[in-house]
Amino acid sequence: MASTSRPPARKRRNTHAAASSGSTRTVAALFYTAACTSITVMSFSLLHTTHAFVYLPRRDHRLTSTLPSQWDLGRCSSNHDGRPGVPKWRGHTRDMLVRAATSKKSSAEAPEERDWKQALLEDDDLDIDAIIAANKETLPRLPGILSASPRDGNVDLPESFLDEAVASPKKEEGVGPLVSRAKMQGLGGKGEEDEEKKKAQQNARLATWLGENGVWMQDKSGWGVPPHPLLLSSRTIDEIELEDSGRGLICKYPINMGNALFQLPLSIVIDKEKSLAAFDGALPADINEYFAIALMLIQQRALGPSSFWAPYIDVLPTTEEVDPTLVWPEEDLALLETSPLVAATRSLKRKLAAEFALLEEQYMRARSDVFDPSVFTFEAYLWAFINIFSRAIRVKIGGKRGPSGEEEESIIMCPYADLINHNPFANTYIVAEKPFKMFNPIRGEEVITIYADKDYKKMEQVYISYGPKSNADLLLLYGFCLDRNPFNSVDLTVALLPDDPLFEEKRAFLAQAERREKEAFPYPNELFEYLRLVYLTKEDMGGKALREMEFTDPISLENELAAMASIEGACEEALASYSTKEEDDARLINDSKLFNMFPKTQRMAIKHRRSEKRLLKKTAAAVKQQLLNLRSGKRKLRPEEE
Ligand SMILES: C[S@@+](CC[C@H](N)C(=O)[O-])C[C@H]1O[C@@H](n2cnc3c(N)ncnc32)[C@H](O)[C@@H]1O
Numbered sequence: 266m267a268s269t270s271r272p273p274a275r276k277r278r279n280t281h282a283a284a285s286s287g288s289t290r291t292v293a294a295l296f297y298t299a300a301c302t303s304i305t306v307m308s309f310s311l312l313h314t315t316h317a318f319v320y321l322p323r324r325d326h327r328l329t330s331t332l333p334s335q336w337d338l339g340r341c342s343s344n345h346d347g348r349p350g351v352p353k354w355r356g357h358t359r360d361m362l363v364r365a366a367t368s369k370k371s372s373a374e375a376p377e378e379r380d381w382k383q384a385l386l387e388d389d390d391l392d393i394d395a396i397i398a399a400n401k402e403t404l405p406r407l408p409g410i411l412s413a414s415p416r417d418g419n420v421d422l423p424e425s426f427l428d429e430a431v432a433s434p435k436k437e438e439g440v441g442p443l444v445s446r447a448k449m450q451g452l453g454g455k456g457e458e459d460e461e462k463k464k465a466q467q468n469a470r471l472a473t474w475l476g477e478n479g480v481w482m483q484d485k486s487g488w489g490v491p492p493h494p495l496l497l498s499s500r501t502i503d504e505i506e507l508e509d510s511g512r513g514l515i516c517k518y519p520i521n522m523g524n525a526l527f528q529l530p531l532s533i534v535i536d537k538e539k540s541l542a543a544f545d546g547a548l549p550a551d552i553n554e555y556f557a558i559a560l561m562l563i564q565q566r567a568l569g570p571s572s573f574w575a576p577y578i579d580v581l582p583t584t585e586e587v588d589p590t591l592v593w594p595e596e597d598l599a600l601l602e603t604s605p606l607v608a609a610t611r612s613l614k615r616k617l618a619a620e621f622a623l624l625e626e627q628y629m630r631a632r633s634d635v636f637d638p639s640v641f642t643f644e645a646y647l648w649a650f651i652n653i654f655s656r657a658i659r660v661k662i663g664g665k666r667g668p669s670g671e672e673e674e675s676i677i678m679c680p681y682a683d684l685i686n687h688n689p690f691a692n693t694y695i696v697a698e699k700p701f702k703m704f705n706p707i708r709g710e711e712v713i714t715i716y717a718d719k720d721y722k723k724m725e726q727v728y729i730s731y732g733p734k735s736n737a738d739l740l741l742l743y744g745f746c747l748d749r750n751p752f753n754s755v756d757l758t759v760a761l762l763p764d765d766p767l768f769e770e771k772r773a774f775l776a777q778a779e780r781r782e783k784e785a786f787p788y789p790n791e792l793f794e795y796l797r798l799v800y801l802t803k804e805d806m807g808g809k810a811l812r813e814m815e816f817t818d819p820i821s822l823e824n825e826l827a828a829m830a831s832i833e834g835a836c837e838e839a840l841a842s843y844s845t846k847e848e849d850d851a852r853l854i855n856d857s858k859l860f861n862m863f864p865k866t867q868r869m870a871i872k873h874r875r876s877e878k879r880l881l882k883k884t885a886a887a888v889k890q891q892l893l894n895l896r897s898g899k900r901k902l903r904p905e906e907e
Contacts, residue, residue: 688728692718796828848874
């Protein structure tokens with residue numbers, strides 16, 4: 266029941282705003298995982314936050330363009346008729362889009378799938394929440410690229426050290442920020458031709474190497490094995506964003522849904538075990554998997570043609586080819602403006618630099634015979650990590666078990682499979698399995714199999730989903746972002762009000778739940794629960810202890826209004842913190858001739874900041890509408906009161 270005997274939410278907002286001038290900085294802890302990161306974009310006095318960002322472990326959910334389902338906010342997307350609710354599509358029902366986007370359909374249904382792609386291109390108001398909900402079932406079984414490493418993040422090194430430590434392209438004198446790194450693409454002439462030729466030779470060597478190591482690469486059938494159905498292309502274009510996506514795998518023949526695309530023996534993957542063997546006792550058995558793989562990549566690259574993995578290492582991209590924000594020059598980072606991705610990038614640089622220093626101290630210095638300091642440089646370490654971030658996969662192999670006997674995943678670098686590009690809607694999947702022995706060229710061994718998620722036509726590119734990644738995750742770790750990313754998210758950092766008479770009680774309660782008095786939430790339900798606690802008064806408690814309260818449902822009208830008003834205010838303040846407007850970014854992006862002349866990093870920065878602003882705007886508008894509905898009584902506090 267609504268309580269009406271409490272001070273109005275507005276008054277509380279003022280109280281808090283006054284208190285926020287002494288706001289504190291949240292220290293960032295970084296985990297090597299896009300799946301587990303959340304990046305806070307809010308700086309709003311209302312909730313006593315700064316441009317802090319917080320990484321929360323084990324969270325896959327994001328504040329996408331929606332708020333809790335119980336609010337039925339129309340997915341924070343304005344409908345064509347301006348009302349919240351199920352968005353109307355040009356000829357598409359929401360169900361149809363969801364079905365199309367998540368289906369494992371036969372080719373007979375393929376036109377529908379074209380519809381959602383086309384719709385994605387045409388309309389800003391895609392009901393992405395429904396698609397995410399429908400995808401939840403299928404996405405987690407895909408091996409998300411990277412997962413959590415030990416929670417050892419916070420290392421504070423002076424920025425100057427980092428600037429020196431992290432190799433970033435040199436500034437060009439006297440050129441403005443938008444064009445200083447401009448390399449006119451497609452005007453490379455002979456140089457570009459040579460580069461293409463080199464890539465084609467590398468591709469051919471990789472295919473030969475795969476064939477020599479038990480992968481069926483032949484153009485004809487073998488005993489029980491169909492012809493190899495894929496081509497390795499040196500240059501692919503993302504079909505929705507029309508951005509260069511580097512190498513990729515293309516269908517040579519039509520492929521049926523559920524068929525194996527290829528199988529790889531475990532002998533060719535790089536994992537911690539292989540690294541321990543390659544360093545022959547110079548690394549401790551309990552070394553972190555990421556470090557072991559990074560060091561092995563550096564070692565094998567230095568071995569050149571004598572490395573067994575040379576054909577694989579040769580097709581790994583350079584740091585500049587991946588170009589994640591980690592190595593962007595300051596002038597490009599500046600284009601991200603107040604995006605928390607800037608802070609996340611700096612934190613990741615710090616973490617990598619600190620960890621490299623630790624590795625040097627702990628293992629490398631004492632064994633300079635194995636770890637040649639001119640080879641195991643920080644630059645090489647960055648290259649290795651950028652490759653791990655952007656292409657390592659997690660998979661259960663070799664019956665590996667954790668301390669309590671449960672099957673555990675391993676991190677592996679998987680040649681060939683890691684040439685598949687990202688599409689957030691793809692359901693292609695990778696498993697380790699023991700295939701049927703009789704005709705298989707890889708007999709009786711455990712192998713990595715990649716299965717087709719749908720029917721593919723000849724010359725179609727095969728995609729896989731790297732997981733439900735936000736644009737910040739993608740740019741930080743993979744060097745690209747998507748203008749239309751259904752998993753894009755903006756987290757809100759929320760904090761207890763310092764002048765709340767219940768502050769200490771609430772803080773102790775949060776501590777029991779392993780939460781702090783300031784948290785970042787990517788997931789709207791949890792955000793609401795936290796905010797209900799933030800605005801909870803003694804009256805709301807009605808004599809109960811905090812632990813007896815139920816925060817999953819609305820507590821009182823006042824409480825709910827305050828929580829919603831905070832979100833609206835937060836979104837608006839975040840929007841105001843950008844010096845550019847969403848419309849300006851959109852105009853720039855839509856002028857494709859001009860936009861395509863910018864270097865990729867700058868295009869990505871503009872796309873990214875625009876996508877954040879769009880999400881903030883939609884969220885603010887939806888919450889505002891909901892507030893109005895609640896205040897006017899058009900909407901009841903609890904669904905059962907409707
Ligand atoms: C796992 S690798 C895929 C193979 C990669 N294209 C290559 O040339 O090696 C991931 C990298 O591919 C690129 N990539 C993948 N999907 C992309 C997409 N949809 N748009 C743009 N680039 C993409 C990014 O550079 C990313 O870091």
